[in-house]
Amino acid sequence: MTENLPDTNVGNIEYTSKEDASDAVIKYLQLDYAYAWGVREAINSLPSADVAPVVHSRWVLGGYDDMYYVCEKCRHKQSEYYVKPTANFCPNCGAKMDKGD
Numbered sequence: 001m002t003e004n005l006p007d008t009n010v011g012n013i014e015y016t017s018k019e020d021a022s023d024a025v026i027k028y029l030q031l032d033y034a035y036a037w038g039v040r041e042a043i044n045s046l047p048s049a050d051v052a053p054v055v056h057s058r059w060v061l062g063g064y065d066d067m068y069y070v071c072e073k074c075r076h077k078q079s080e081y082y083v084k085p086t087a088n089f090c091p092n093c094g095a096k097m098d099k100g101d
């Protein structure tokens with residue numbers, strides 16, 4: 001009975017805020033106040049996706065005497081002395097460790 005299941009193979013979906021989308025349309029079309037208000041109303045009437053913004057971070061030396069790697073964002077301490085974690089996300093705050101060195 002898989003024919004009634006939703007299609008979960010939706011590929012890469014990009015999200016933006018309604019405010020940013022509205023601003024882009026209003027700026028592109030150079031709309032006056034009344035039309036800009038209409039664009040904002042139309043875009044705000046669309047359903048919202050339940051998504052969290054992606055937080056970016058990296059492992060940096062920190063903690064006591066800079067002997068441990070910590071998440072730059074939340075300072076969560078990882079691993080042993082001077083061993084840089086290989087995890088690509090912070091287990092404490094969920095930040096993606098893709099900010100680079």
Ligand SMILES: [Zn+2]
Nearest residue numbers: 071074090093
């Ligand atoms: Zn963190």
